[in-house]
Amino acid sequence: MDEIAALIEPHIPALRRYAWSLLRDRDGADDLVQDTLERAVGRWQLRRRDGNVRAWLFAILHNHFVSQTRSERRRGARVDYDDDLAAPAQPPDERLTLRDVLAGLDSLPGDQRAVLLLVGVEEFDYSEAARILGVPVGTVMSRLSRGRERLRLFLDAEAPRLRRVK
Amino acid sequence: MRAGLPIGEDDLQAYVDGQLPPARIAEVETWLGERPELEARLSAYRTQREELRERLRPFGEAPIPARLRISAIRAGRRRRQWSWAMRAAAACLILAVGTGTGWWAANRFSPVAASRQALAEDPALGLAFAAHWTLATDGDAATALRTGDRRDLSSWISDRLGHDIAVPDLSSQGFRLLGARVLSSARFAAAQVAYGGAGGKHLTLYVKTGETGESRPAFTALGGVSAMMWRDDGCAYALVGALDHEPFAAVSGSVFDQMEADGS
Numbered sequence: 001m002d003e004i005a006a007l008i009e010p011h012i013p014a015l016r017r018y019a020w021s022l023l024r025d026r027d028g029a030d031d032l033v034q035d036t037l038e039r040a041v042g043r044w045q046l047r048r049r050d051g052n053v054r055a056w057l058f059a060i061l062h063n064h065f066v067s068q069t070r071s072e073r074r075r076g077a078r079v080d081y082d083d084d085l086a087a088p089a090q091p092p093d094e095r096l097t098l099r100d101v102l103a104g105l106d107s108l109p110g111d112q113r114a115v116l117l118l119v120g121v122e123e124f125d126y127s128e129a130a131r132i133l134g135v136p137v138g139t140v141m142s143r144l145s146r147g148r149e150r151l152r153l154f155l156d157a158e159a160p161r162l163r164r165v166k
Numbered sequence: 167m168r169a170g171l172p173i174g175e176d177d178l179q180a181y182v183d184g185q186l187p188p189a190r191i192a193e194v195e196t197w198l199g200e201r202p203e204l205e206a207r208l209s210a211y212r213t214q215r216e217e218l219r220e221r222l223r224p225f226g227e228a229p230i231p232a233r234l235r236i237s238a239i240r241a242g243r244r245r246r247q248w249s250w251a252m253r254a255a256a257a258c259l260i261l262a263v264g265t266g267t268g269w270w271a272a273n274r275f276s277p278v279a280a281s282r283q284a285l286a287e288d289p290a291l292g293l294a295f296a297a298h299w300t301l302a303t304d305g306d307a308a309t310a311l312r313t314g315d316r317r318d319l320s321s322w323i324s325d326r327l328g329h330d331i332a333v334p335d336l337s338s339q340g341f342r343l344l345g346a347r348v349l350s351s352a353r354f355a356a357a358q359v360a361y362g363g364a365g366g367k368h369l370t371l372y373v374k375t376g377e378t379g380e381s382r383p384a385f386t387a388l389g390g391v392s393a394m395m396w397r398d399d400g401c402a403y404a405l406v407g408a409l410d411h412e413p414f415a416a417v418s419g420s421v422f423d424q425m426e427a428d429g430s
Contacts, residue, residue, distance in 0.1 A: 005236035012234055017225035030231060037239045039399055042426055046320065046330040060399075063329070067378050067400040101217040120215040121222055125185055134328055141176040148179070152210045 004044055008037065011054050014122060015061055021105070021117050022065055032068070036061040055124060059132040062114065069110070104154040112147030115140055173197045178204075182211045291395055294372035294404035295388065297349060297358045301370055302408075311345030311360060319346045323357045326350070327375050329401055334371070334424035336361050339417045341369055369407035371421060377402040383422050385415070394418040398426065 015036060019029035039060050047056050105113055111133075118129040119140070130137045173194055180186045181194050198204055232238060301307050312322065320333045326348045333343065341361035349356045354376035361369040383396040392414045395404040405421050407414060 002236075008236055009230070012230050013226045013228070016228070016230070016234075017222050020225050021222055030234065033234055034239065037234060037236065038243060041236065041239050041243065043330045043332070046324065046332050063400055070378050101214055101221055104214070105218065116218070117222075119183060121219050126180070138176075141179060144179050145175045148182075148211045148214065149207075151214050152207065155210070155214065 004041060007053050008040060008057065011057050012037070014054070015057060018058065018117060018122060019061060019065070021121070022110075022114070024106075032061060032064055035064050039064070052128065055128045055132055058118070058122070058124070059134075062132055063134075100155055101151075104151045107154050108147050108150055112143045112150065115143040116147045116151070119144060178208060179211075182208055182215065288395075290374050290377060290402035291386065291393065291404060293356065293374060294370075294393060294395070294402075294406050295391065297356075297372050298368075298370045298391065298406040301358065301360055302368060307347070308344075308360070311347050313345040316343060319343070319359065322346070323348065323359070323373070327355045327357055327373065327401075329373075329375060329399065331357065331373055331401075332425055333359055334421045336369070336417060336420060339413075339420055340364055341367075341417065367407065367409060369405060369409070369417065372402075372404045372406065374402045375400060383418065385418070387411075394422070396422065 012033065015033045016029060019032040019036075020026060023029045023032065036057060040057055043060075047053070105116065108116070114133060115129060118124045118132060119126065124132065126137050126140050130140045133140065170193075177186065177190065177194050181191070181198075186194060198208075312319070314322070316333045316335055320331060323331045323333065323346060333346070336343075341363040344360040344362050346357055346359045349358060354374060356372065356374040358373075359371040361371075363369065377397050377400055379397055380399075381395075381397045383394050386393050386395070391406060391408045392411065393404050393406045394414070395402065397403070403425065405418055407417070409417070
């Protein structure tokens with residue numbers, strides 16, 4: 001296997017996860033990852049040799065996502081939701097809580113959602129997340145604390161309602 | 167790092183994420199020990215973080231579809247580059263035929279009229295032409311170009327634009343790299359790279375951020391100045407120069423191939 005494949009392919013599962021988290025549409029997410037990989041292969045020679053390949057790939061994906069969202073908004077297109085994803089085999093009540101987290105994530109502004117995912121799920125450190133998003137570290141920190149607090153309030157408000165449904 | 171400074175919201179987030187330097191952890195823990203009411207909030211943050219991971223984990227474990235293999239990505243790029251090469255060859259042929267038969271002078275197909283329309287419809291193209299004219303007519307702008315080799319200028323422009331930009335090598339086309347400048351406004355960043363050739367001919371390559379969509383290269387001409395433009399990855403690219411059509415088509419092909427080249 002060649003160098004590019006050996007260095008890029010190990011990150012594809014995480015790129016798909018992040019793309020899906022942003023788009024909630026499996027095919028759309030894979031299209032986004034495919035665009036990202038095409039770009040990465042084309043610009044391979046240009047990346048910083050000392051840089052982190054994983055953060056570089058996420059930055060490309062994020063740029064694609066932002067420009068795609070912008071042009072969709074311009075066209076007035078809507079993103080389709082794909083809810084038939086493999087649900088983990090767990091008791092129904094626990095599944096409800098887990099579903100809630102994703103619903104809560106959806107309720108956040110896109111900027112905060114991206115930070116919660118990059119830091120909390122993909123485990124980038126704050127300066128890497130800042131570079132991926134092209135914003136200062138301070139902005140990452142404030143989006144993180146606002147996003148987490150908003151998600152907490154969402155889940156607190158949601159819990160009693162779901163209990164009544166049950 | 168922040169030893170001794172007041173505890174901030176950023177410290178609390180970093181505490182949740184395990185991103186605090188060890189010395190600061192002790193300070194934050196002492197501080198939290200005096201404020202038990204905060205414990206519920208921080209533990210809610212930890213829980214939501216764990217739940218998100220748990221919920222999203224299946225997506226990081228699913229097998230990769232074949233179309234996302236690097237070998238498949240490469241094959242797709244090669245197919246597209248081939249079709250661009252065919253298209254460029256066809257464009258050269260049309261231009262050659264056109265020059266020979268006075269096609270350009272024919273009123274019905276006047277490229278100037280077509281190009282005015284293109285300029286009106288595409289602000290980025292207008293900016294590229296304007297930047298080209300400025301450099302051609304304003305000696306100060308030309309002397310203020312930042313000089314350096316392709317690698318220096320590529321990384322300088324990439325940093326300033328926040329996009330990876332490869333400055334192409336046009337020496338085999340008879341053009342040497344003169345330098346580059348960054349032209350930023352409040353709403354976007356742009357850069358211009360200048361090349362000089364025999365007989366005082368100039369070429370400029372204009373790259374503008376803040377664009378959307380993708381388009382294949384398209385040729386246009388206005389007042390004896392030709393341009394080739396395409397869009398990709400949030401940028402518009404335009405090569406501009408007062409060259410005859412055939413050499414311009416050839417150099418355009420080289421620019422596009424280098425900027426969109428497969429890295430393998």
